[in-house]
Every structure is written in C-alpha cells, then in structure tokens.
Amino acid sequence: MPQVTLTVNGKTASVEVEGRTLLVEVLRDKLGLTGTHVGCDTSQCGACVVHVDGKAVKSCTMLALQANGSSVTTIEGLAAADGTLHPMQEAFRENHALQCGFCTPGMVMSAIDIVTTHPQGLTEAEIRHLLEGNLCRCTGYHNIVKAVAAAWPVMHGKEAVAAE
Amino acid sequence: MNAPFEGIGASVRRKEDLRFISGRGHYVDDMNRPGQLHAVIKRSDRPHAKINSIDTSAALAAPGVVAVYTSTDLAAIGGLPCGWQIHSKDGSPMAEPKHPVLAEGKVRHVGDPIAVVIAATKQQAKDAAELLHIELEDLPSAASILDAIASGAAQVHDNAPGNICYDWHIGDKAGMEAAFAQAHRVITLDLTNNRLVPNAMEPRAALGDYDSSTGDYTLYTTSQNPHVIRLLMGAFVLGLPEHKLRVVAPDVGGGFGSKIYHYAEEAIVTWAAGKLGRPVKWTADRSESFMSDAHGRDHVSTAKMAVDKDGKFLAMHVDTLCNMGAYLSTFAPAVPTYLYATLLAGTYTTPVIYAEVKAVFTNTVPVDAYRGAGRPEATFLIERLVDAVAYDLGMDRVAIRLKNFIPRDAFPYQTPVALQYDSGDYFATLDAALKHADWAGFPARRAAAAAKGKLRGIGISTYLEACGIAPSKVVGSLGARAGLYEVANIRVHPTGSVTVFTGTHSHGQGHETTLAQLVVEQLGIPIANVDVVHGDTAKIPFGMGTYGSRSLAVGGSAMVKAMDKIVLKGRKIAAHLLETDVDDIEFKDGKFTVAGTDRSKSFGEIALTAYVPHNYPIEELEPGLDETAFYDPKNFTFPGGCHVCEVEIDPATGIPTIVNFVAVDDVGRVVNPMIVEGQVQGGIAQGIGQALYESAIYDAQGQLLSGSFMDYTMPRADNLPNITVATENTMCTHNPLGSKGCGEVGAIGSPPAVIGAIVDALKDYGVRHMNMPASPEKIWSIIQSRPAMAAE
Known part of the structure; x- marks a missing residue:
C-alpha cells in the first residue's frame, strides 16, 4: 500500500x-x-x-x-503549546458561537481562513456569505457571525470592530 | 473581594466549550475499542417489496468480513417497541405492527435495514455489502398520506387495514356542531405541515461492547436518553436485564428529537458484540441518516373557526391526517395527539374545540417528534387560521388576536382540550414584540420597498406551547408506557465540591453550565467547584433524558429538591457543631449561621464533618452529604410569546429575504440569558428553515428525492437574518424554579410569522395562505400567474 x-x-x-x-x-x-x-x-x-x-x-x-x-x-x-487559545477559539467561546460542538472544529478552521484572507475587513453580509460552506444546526449562525467579527481585529492586531 | 456572579440570571460562559473548541469532545464515532469491528447496514432501495432471497455467500467470502446477519439470525430477539399507545374513537387500541430490527420478508421504506455486514474495517464492510445478492420483488406502495387512505391503496401492513394506525378525537363534537350552526360565519383553511429531516450535524452512531468475563454489555450511542434506551433495548428487544447492560451517550452532536428513539442499529451492534465477543461499531453516512433517522411533521389538515360578527372565536373544528411512516417510532403516536390536539386553544379563549386525528401508515421513513413535536403543527394551524379569519373578515391581524387572547387575570386557565395553563401574559409579549419590530412603522417601509420595486410583508404569531410533559399518572392514563419524572443526585464531596448526576442529557443545550448555576445559587459555592455528569447509566440514576424542553423545568426542579435535602442535613450538622437548635441555623451564601450572630460554619466545613464524623450527631444522623430526589411535575409548563417577521420579496426572482425577525418569548425563570438567547435563535433558524427552505420530498412511488444535503435545503448563514430575541417572563407556578423551557419556542413560534409575512407581501396578488416551504418557485409562480390588484 x-x-x-x-x-x-x-x-x-x-x-x-x-x-x-x-x-x-x-x-x-x-x-x-x-x-x-x-x-x-x-x-x-x-x-x-x-x-x-x-x-x-x-x-x-x-x-x-x-x-x-x-x-x-x-x-x-490551533492553541499554543501552553494552552493559550487561538483568538478565533476564544471568540467562539466568548460569543456562545457553539452549542453541540460538532460543527465547531470545521467552523473555527473556516472562520480563521475567512479572517486571514480578508485583511481589509469584513462586513456582516460578507461573513455570512463566506460561511456558506459550513452547516450548523444549533446556533442559527447569529453568534458565529458575531464571533468571526469579534476575532477579526484581534487576528489583525487592530482595535476597531470590523463588522458593523 | 467580590466573587463573580455565577448564579441564576448570569450569562456564564459555558463550562463545556473548552473541549469543543479545542477538538477534544468525545462523540461516539471518536471512540474505538480494542479489537473493534465495523458494521455496515444494507438497506432497501425500494419503498415496498417482498424479499425473495438473500445470498450472503460472496459477502461472507470478502476480505476482512467476520459475519453477515439477516433477520433469520435475529429470530430470537424482539421488534423495536413503541412507547405510547393511543386508543381510537371506538375504544380500540391503535394498530401496532411489528417493527423488526432487520426486515422480515418485506421491506417497507427506502432505508429499511435488510442485512448487516461486519468486517475488520468500515471500507471492507462497505465493499462486502455491495456483494450481497438480494432479490426484491416490488409491491405497490403508498408514498403519501393521501395515497395511503385512497380506496384500493397498497397495504403497508396486513394488520393495519386501510393503513390506519388510529382514528382518534378529543373535545366536544356536539358543542362544536351547535356553535357552528349558530355562528355568524365559519372560516375554513386547508393546510399542510411539511415533512422535515431533523439533520443533527452529528450522524447517528452506535458502538457495542461485551465483556465475556462478566457477561456485561456496554452500548455507546448517540442518544438523548440513555436510560430509556437501556430499558427499551434490554427489556423488549434483547432480553438483557438492566444490571448487565450499560448505555453511554457521551458528547452528542445535536438531537432535536431524532436521537430520542430506540433504533435498530443500537440493538444490532450490542447483540453482535455479544455474539462475536468483539466490539462492533456502526456510524451512519449522512445519506443513511436521511433514510433512517425519524423524520418530523407531515400533516394534512382542514381547520375551521366559527366566529361572531366581531371576530370573536366561538368554536373550532380540526381534522388532521398525520403520517406515521412505515413503522411506529418510539413516541410517534403521542405527537399528533397529546402534543398537538391538546394545544389547539393556543393563546385564545375559543370555548369549544373538537379535533379528529387519523394516523396513517405509508411506505416512508418513520415519523416522530422533531423540535417542537406537535406544537409547531398546532401553532402553524392556529395562527394561519387566525390570519385567515382576519383576512376573510377584513380585520386587523393584531386586533383579532387582542380580542381573543386569554385575559391576564384568567390564569389558571382551563382550555376545552384538557390542558390547564398555569401562567402567561400574551398581551405583554405582543406589546414588546410590536415595539421591537416597529410594527406601526411598517406601512412606510412597505411603501419604500414598493418604490424600489420590492414586495414587503410583515407577519405575526402569538403562540403557546407545552413543555416538561407530565405528570406521570396523567400521561400513563393517556397511553404513555413510561413515567415522565426526572431525577438528580447531588454528591457533595468531603472538601465541599459538588458533582451533580442528572437524568437529563445535554446534546448542545449547555446543561454542564446551566445546571451548575443552580448549585451556585442554592449552595453558594463557585461554579468551578461544580461538575455535572450525564449520559451514562452506570453513573446516573434512572432518569428520562432530554426532550420537550424538560431539562430545567423538570430536571432542574429535581436538583432543587435534592439540594433542599442537602441544606436541611447541613443545618442539622451545623446545629450540632454550633451547639444550638436546627431552627436557629440559617443557610445563606454558602454559610450556616446561628441566626442573629456571627457564629457560622462554611459549606466546606459542614461537608468535611459529614464525611469525617468525629464530632457528629451520629445517633440521629447518618454520615455523608449525598442526596437524591425524584421530581414528578404537577403539570406541563406553558411557554408562549410573540414572533414578528418582516420579509422583502424580489418579484423578478421570487426570492424572499427576511429583513427583520423579532421574538419575544415567555420562558419563565431564566438561569443563563446567553444560553436562552442561543436556544431561541437556533430554534428560530429551524423554524425559518421549515417555512422557507426545508422539505422531505418523496416521489409517487416512495423514493426519497431529497436524500442528501445537495437536495435538502438546510438553512445556511447567508439564508438567515440577525434575530432579535427578548423575553417577557411570567413564572411557572408549580415548579420550584418558575422555569418553563426555551429549547423549542423558536421552532414553534416562528413558522407562521414567516408565512404570515410572505402572504402579507403577496396580498395584492390575492394570496390568503401558502403552505411551507414558501420557495422562490412558488412565490414567483404566483407573481407571474396573477395580475396584481390595485395597491391600496
């Protein structure tokens, strides 16, 4: 083989x-x-x-x-060797962006890619569109969208909140 | 130093999240046992057929294959039991055909399991399953409710004539007829409730294990209620006593009802593990989930409301046909009866109600409870009928609701269909929702949309539902074959930390946090010192699991009772240590204090004393601080509320966009507002899914056309709006927490608000009602086929 x-x-x-x-x-x-x-x-x-x-x-x-x-x-x-969470993991926890947790790993990995590839910023509509490859049955996506928006400035080292 | 507030009312971040966000959850398919084999189920690809022969020889000879089993091998084991028996109008018990673990002689739906192949790897089992030679002889099929009740319809079961499972009714027929005869008008609405596939993101899985040294079986399964599975599978299917069978439902990736039921695969892997002396694991592919998880809804109804000239409801008549699928799933018969027809008063004072429900067998996947279970069907029917009354009488949709609401001072309110509501304030939730949604400002928004060439509509739903189904005695008299209490064991450890063993089960609801907050509130210890254990029959006492939004109202109440016992015993120990009378001991903020003094003992000191009883009232009091309580509710709880939806339709494409959604719910006492908001948002997403996107479609023969995520429209992030969630709570009067439940309100309240908005947007096209899902195709066709009437 x-x-x-x-x-x-x-x-x-x-x-x-x-x-x-x-x-x-x-x-x-x-x-x-x-x-x-x-x-x-x-x-x-x-x-x-x-x-x-x-x-x-x-x-x-x-x-x-x-x-x-x-x-x-x-x-x-994703987390650092000392256990420090990635900003996206932290944002998911802080914004209650997960319930059963099953879609969460894929959702977090996609969300990181979305934020990384959009250094110029992201609107709520863009986040929703870019998340369309990931299904969640629990949250209604509301808090996932919030988490992605919250992680953007942290991941890009900026203060301002990206999404409106 | 002020400790952070972590008790009732705090939006504590969830304790369970760390493992989920770091990939360390333990779902069934993540588990592997030494020597494990893999099972693959060969399923019917025909809706209805005779099994003429099964040749397993090639499959058995394939690489890695250990065994192939068909129904012949399972002759000694029982069929899958049904947990609720309904009696028809004439007193006869429902038709209850055998639901074999593997098909016996016939297959009755696409997905019906025929054989199981067990091999060293899943791929080997899959390859070998392709080598099974099964000769099926097609039979005529009954693919839908209406096909199944037609004269000359194909018979799904020999012992269910006319494909009727039961023909049931509730209410006052003569009273209804008398009121209809005298009414100003009778408004009629024909409607369907679309068939849905629950689609929890984690596909079902089961892993059976057998210990030949003890004769003990263990089943790891994706279940919402492991004790129920242990009882059903042990007692009715495999004939195993409970003490030799452990059922573990570890982290479970969503359920929404579909993981309540006892499924064939659970019995197969457990039985095969014993037979082969090796662990056996089965995990569904998504396409298998579509054709083997119990589906939801699927009603065809006619609803009629008799009204006076002012729009006051006088009497209601409901005639419903509901689909059971090919076999009775565990709680299927209860859903369209006691969880549906008993809800038909809704939030209104309709004095007379008569409902008839006919349950029908078809050559489709079994249908059972799906998020809301009966109440979404009732709510859609009532709220659409109320809108139709307003439409036909030319009345305002809010005005007609206000005219017919159960008054604030009428609680407890006895409905004409058995239920007695303990509390509620429908005026308050309506007021708040109209304000949040700026209902008054809608005409201007409609005009602005029209100026852009868009059609805008607004819809409203003022719903009521029932949670925490109980009491056991009553549900028993209605046909339940189970009790519906809940249990909690509160184990205080010697240094004062606490483990809660609950009979409820969390598969996304966040019980490890919410239930821990109850301990923080009552025992005054930090949340870090509390763990909640659920899902393992070897650890938890016999509880009924989680469904029907019962975990807090019923399970939480059992915890309160158990903690009352802890506190009372603690006070006795404190009285001994502080040399005073027990009546003088107060317990507050984690301290046992002699009233009016500063003499006190901490919770930790009392716990240590209980386990190291050197200075202890040993003559009167047993050592230890470990209490269990069972709680059997006196009644259901009755959450309710008002949902408002605003849509904009692009007439060129028929695509509706939800531009605003407001939910104001009454869920009783809120323990964790963040979690409640998340539950409501998630429920609304499923309600919007039902209203706009989702539908399980069978063709005329019974082939499942929407059998994958490519064909069945799951709501995605860009299909859904931001959702405004608020609460206006009245307390449940009969449980110690005052909580009512929040898990299903979203899925129950939202669909009629969405459809109301679509219908409103299309009112210039003469649209009075639309069945779900309101797809762009349906909307576009209406816009194309009818001339718009003159705008107002």
Missing part, C-alpha cells in the same frame, strides 16, 4: 493508505485526531475543514495521497 507523509500540527507522520483513503480518514482513524468531524458524504457540511498548507480544505474531499508532503493544521493544533 502507498505511503503518505504529512506534517500534522507540526509533527511529521508517515502512514500507509489505500488509494481511496481520504485525508479525514487519516487524521481521525490513523492519527487519532478526532477533533475533525465528518457530518456528511457530499462535501456540503464543512465539519471536516482543516488547513492544508495554510488554506481551508474539506478533508473529506481530498485524498490522503493528494496531501502527501503537505503541512496540515487541525483544530487540535
């Missing part, structure tokens, strides 16, 4: 996979990183979003072999 080598949350891992093995299966089943979730089978829900070489990717829609040699960050790798 082919071998895949990845750097996951800063650690190198080499695992045997089948050609059809998905990146999310490697993360969950081979590396025990169960924070990344699978909520659908049609690439619709975004519960499985991780960062591959810095970009948000639905890990249920990428073959493990496609990620060979890549650097992957999962929800487990």
Whole structure:
C-alpha cells in the first residue's frame, strides 16, 4: 500500500493508505485526531475543514495521497503549546458561537481562513456569505457571525470592530 | 473581594466549550475499542417489496468480513417497541405492527435495514455489502398520506387495514356542531405541515461492547436518553436485564428529537458484540441518516373557526391526517395527539374545540417528534387560521388576536382540550414584540420597498406551547408506557465540591453550565467547584433524558429538591457543631449561621464533618452529604410569546429575504440569558428553515428525492437574518424554579410569522395562505400567474 507523509500540527507522520483513503480518514482513524468531524458524504457540511498548507480544505474531499508532503493544521493544533487559545477559539467561546460542538472544529478552521484572507475587513453580509460552506444546526449562525467579527481585529492586531 | 456572579440570571460562559473548541469532545464515532469491528447496514432501495432471497455467500467470502446477519439470525430477539399507545374513537387500541430490527420478508421504506455486514474495517464492510445478492420483488406502495387512505391503496401492513394506525378525537363534537350552526360565519383553511429531516450535524452512531468475563454489555450511542434506551433495548428487544447492560451517550452532536428513539442499529451492534465477543461499531453516512433517522411533521389538515360578527372565536373544528411512516417510532403516536390536539386553544379563549386525528401508515421513513413535536403543527394551524379569519373578515391581524387572547387575570386557565395553563401574559409579549419590530412603522417601509420595486410583508404569531410533559399518572392514563419524572443526585464531596448526576442529557443545550448555576445559587459555592455528569447509566440514576424542553423545568426542579435535602442535613450538622437548635441555623451564601450572630460554619466545613464524623450527631444522623430526589411535575409548563417577521420579496426572482425577525418569548425563570438567547435563535433558524427552505420530498412511488444535503435545503448563514430575541417572563407556578423551557419556542413560534409575512407581501396578488416551504418557485409562480390588484 502507498505511503503518505504529512506534517500534522507540526509533527511529521508517515502512514500507509489505500488509494481511496481520504485525508479525514487519516487524521481521525490513523492519527487519532478526532477533533475533525465528518457530518456528511457530499462535501456540503464543512465539519471536516482543516488547513492544508495554510488554506481551508474539506478533508473529506481530498485524498490522503493528494496531501502527501503537505503541512496540515487541525483544530487540535490551533492553541499554543501552553494552552493559550487561538483568538478565533476564544471568540467562539466568548460569543456562545457553539452549542453541540460538532460543527465547531470545521467552523473555527473556516472562520480563521475567512479572517486571514480578508485583511481589509469584513462586513456582516460578507461573513455570512463566506460561511456558506459550513452547516450548523444549533446556533442559527447569529453568534458565529458575531464571533468571526469579534476575532477579526484581534487576528489583525487592530482595535476597531470590523463588522458593523 | 467580590466573587463573580455565577448564579441564576448570569450569562456564564459555558463550562463545556473548552473541549469543543479545542477538538477534544468525545462523540461516539471518536471512540474505538480494542479489537473493534465495523458494521455496515444494507438497506432497501425500494419503498415496498417482498424479499425473495438473500445470498450472503460472496459477502461472507470478502476480505476482512467476520459475519453477515439477516433477520433469520435475529429470530430470537424482539421488534423495536413503541412507547405510547393511543386508543381510537371506538375504544380500540391503535394498530401496532411489528417493527423488526432487520426486515422480515418485506421491506417497507427506502432505508429499511435488510442485512448487516461486519468486517475488520468500515471500507471492507462497505465493499462486502455491495456483494450481497438480494432479490426484491416490488409491491405497490403508498408514498403519501393521501395515497395511503385512497380506496384500493397498497397495504403497508396486513394488520393495519386501510393503513390506519388510529382514528382518534378529543373535545366536544356536539358543542362544536351547535356553535357552528349558530355562528355568524365559519372560516375554513386547508393546510399542510411539511415533512422535515431533523439533520443533527452529528450522524447517528452506535458502538457495542461485551465483556465475556462478566457477561456485561456496554452500548455507546448517540442518544438523548440513555436510560430509556437501556430499558427499551434490554427489556423488549434483547432480553438483557438492566444490571448487565450499560448505555453511554457521551458528547452528542445535536438531537432535536431524532436521537430520542430506540433504533435498530443500537440493538444490532450490542447483540453482535455479544455474539462475536468483539466490539462492533456502526456510524451512519449522512445519506443513511436521511433514510433512517425519524423524520418530523407531515400533516394534512382542514381547520375551521366559527366566529361572531366581531371576530370573536366561538368554536373550532380540526381534522388532521398525520403520517406515521412505515413503522411506529418510539413516541410517534403521542405527537399528533397529546402534543398537538391538546394545544389547539393556543393563546385564545375559543370555548369549544373538537379535533379528529387519523394516523396513517405509508411506505416512508418513520415519523416522530422533531423540535417542537406537535406544537409547531398546532401553532402553524392556529395562527394561519387566525390570519385567515382576519383576512376573510377584513380585520386587523393584531386586533383579532387582542380580542381573543386569554385575559391576564384568567390564569389558571382551563382550555376545552384538557390542558390547564398555569401562567402567561400574551398581551405583554405582543406589546414588546410590536415595539421591537416597529410594527406601526411598517406601512412606510412597505411603501419604500414598493418604490424600489420590492414586495414587503410583515407577519405575526402569538403562540403557546407545552413543555416538561407530565405528570406521570396523567400521561400513563393517556397511553404513555413510561413515567415522565426526572431525577438528580447531588454528591457533595468531603472538601465541599459538588458533582451533580442528572437524568437529563445535554446534546448542545449547555446543561454542564446551566445546571451548575443552580448549585451556585442554592449552595453558594463557585461554579468551578461544580461538575455535572450525564449520559451514562452506570453513573446516573434512572432518569428520562432530554426532550420537550424538560431539562430545567423538570430536571432542574429535581436538583432543587435534592439540594433542599442537602441544606436541611447541613443545618442539622451545623446545629450540632454550633451547639444550638436546627431552627436557629440559617443557610445563606454558602454559610450556616446561628441566626442573629456571627457564629457560622462554611459549606466546606459542614461537608468535611459529614464525611469525617468525629464530632457528629451520629445517633440521629447518618454520615455523608449525598442526596437524591425524584421530581414528578404537577403539570406541563406553558411557554408562549410573540414572533414578528418582516420579509422583502424580489418579484423578478421570487426570492424572499427576511429583513427583520423579532421574538419575544415567555420562558419563565431564566438561569443563563446567553444560553436562552442561543436556544431561541437556533430554534428560530429551524423554524425559518421549515417555512422557507426545508422539505422531505418523496416521489409517487416512495423514493426519497431529497436524500442528501445537495437536495435538502438546510438553512445556511447567508439564508438567515440577525434575530432579535427578548423575553417577557411570567413564572411557572408549580415548579420550584418558575422555569418553563426555551429549547423549542423558536421552532414553534416562528413558522407562521414567516408565512404570515410572505402572504402579507403577496396580498395584492390575492394570496390568503401558502403552505411551507414558501420557495422562490412558488412565490414567483404566483407573481407571474396573477395580475396584481390595485395597491391600496
């Protein structure tokens, strides 16, 4: 069976996979990183979003072999070594942007990508539009939108609140 | 130094969040046991067919396969039980056909499980399932309610003639007929309540484990009520006594009702784990969830209101057909009866009500409670009927509601359909909602929208619902095969920290925080010193779980009772230590004090004394500080409120946009306002989903067309507005907290407000009512097909 080598949350891992093995299966089943979730089978829900070489990717829609040699960050790798949370994790907690927690890892990883790729600022409408790849059944998104807006100035080192 | 306020009323940030935001939650599919095997279920792709043969040989020979089971292998185990028995008008019990764990002889819906393949890996089990050779012979099917009741309809079950499960009624038929005969007018509305797929984000999963050294079974499952599953599966399906069966529902990723029920897969993995002596795990793919999780709603109704010339409601007649699906799910029969027809008075003084409910079997997935369970169906019917009355009489929608509201001073209020409301103030929630929504300013906004070529409408819903279903004695007399109390064990540890063992279950509601706040409030200790344990039958006492917004009103009340016992015992210990009479000891802010003095003992000192009883009234008092209480409510609780929705429609596309949504709810005592607001927002998102986007669609044969997230429209962030949530609370009068429940109000109150707004936006097109979902296609077709009447 082919071998895949990845750097996951800063650690190198080499695992045997089948050609059809998905990146999310490697993360969950081979590396025990169960924070990344699978909520659908049609690439619709975004519960499985991780960062591959810095970009948000639905890990249920990428073959493990496609990620060979890549650097992957999962929800487990966001907080600092001393446990300090990423500003987006902090914003989700502070704004009650999660209830059952199942969509949360993918939502947080997408939200970070959204904020990082929009250094010029984000309106509420833009945040809502950019979150359309992630489903949440609990919150009605209201507080998720608030959390993303709240994390923007922190992540960009600015005081002002981005969203209106 | 002032400690932060963490008791009742504080928006404490959730204790459970840290593990969820850092990827350390423990959901069932995250768990793996040594030697674990994987199960894949082979399901029917036909709505109704005879199973002529099943050839398992190729699957059994496939790599990694350990076993393949069909119904023949399960001959010794029982069918899935139904937890509620309804009796028809004529006194006969409902038709209750067997619900086999694996299909026996016939399949009755797309998704009906036929066989299970168990292999070393999930992929191997999936590959082998493709090698099963199953010969199905198609039978005619009954795909919808109306198909199923037509003459000559295909029969879903031999022992349910005409596909009727029950034909039930409630209320005063003769009184209704007399009032209708004399009424100024009778307003009639035909309406449907669309079929929904709950779609909790975590797909269902089950992991069975067996310890051959003790004969003990453990089932890890995505459940809202592990003790109920243990009882149903142990006693009725597998024949296992409770002490040999542990059911664990760890972190569960949303439920909304769909994870209340006992499902076939739970029994399969538990039974197979015993048979094979190895753990067996099954996790649903989303497409399996669509065809195996119980669906919600699916009613066809005719509603009639008799009114006098001033619009006063005189009598109501409701005739409802409801879909049970192919088999009876655990609580299905109760939903369209005691959780629906008993709510038909709503917030109004309608003096006479008669409702008839016919439950029908079809070749579709079983239908059971989904967020709101019966009350959204009742609310949609009542509120749409009230709007139709206003429309037909040319009355204002607010005025007709005010005219018919139950007055403030009429509580406790006995409705003509069994329920007695303890408290409420519908005028207050209406007033507040109209102000927040600037109802008075709407005509100007409508005109401004019209100037831009847009159609704007506003809708209102003044709803009431019932939570914390109880008391046990009453529900038993109505057909429940379970009690509906709740239990709490409060364990005070020797140094004064507390673990709460609750029979309720949190799958997103935040109980680890809210219930801990009750302890902070009553025992005066910091929230950091309180843990809440739920979801494991080996740890918690026998409780009924979480559904029907019952956890705080019922489960929280059990905690209050248990803590009352803790405080009383603490006072006795303090009286001994302080050498005074127990009546002289006051307990406040975590201190036992001799009244009128500064002599006191801290909560921690009393706890330590209870466990190290050296100086202790041992003759009169047992050591320890660990109390349990069961609480059986005297009545339901009755949350209610007013939702206002404003929409703008683009006539070129028919796309409606919600431009404002206001909810003012009465949920009784609020423990954590942040969590309540989140619950209401989430409920409204599901209500808006039902009103505008979601619908489970079957074709004429019974094939599920909306079977994935590609086909079933889940509301996304850009489909939803910001939602203004406020409360105007009256206290529940019969539980110690005064809390009523907030988990379902959003899903119950919102759909008629949304549809009311759409209908209002289209009023110039002669639209009086629209069924859900109000899709752009429906709206666009109306705009295209009818000339707009002259604007007012």
